[in-house]
Amino acid sequence: MINGLHAIVFSPEADKVRSFLGDVLGLPAVDAGQGWLIFAAPPAELAVHPAGSHGHELYLMCDDIHATLAELAGKGVEVAREVSDRGWGLLAAIRLPDGGELAIYEPRHPSPLRP
DSSP states (O other): OOOOOOOOOOOTTHHHHHHHHIIOOOOOEESSTTEEEEEEEOOOOOOOOOSOOOOOOEEOOOOOOOHHHHHHTTTTTTTEEEEOOOSSSSEEEEEEEEEEEEEEEEEOSTTTTTT
């Protein structure tokens, strides 16, 4: 049966993003061989939304988006998109070292991860 979720971030500057995930976000990692780092992620949830085409998105989740963004800013992380209230949660994005963005949100919806 399914026992986890593996997500991939594609980047032209993978080493910088790997360093960011480990050094800034503090995600532990193992070397899967030949320098390919696999990072542990916090517990995950998966949703399926109706759409006119196929696609996938990746979001980091937190309990307090304002405190989390302040902590990350203290580590030199740029906020790429300021907090917006989407009803289902508070959404923002942080800048990755390769110039890409990584969405982060404080959910308001029920979650199987939170009682």
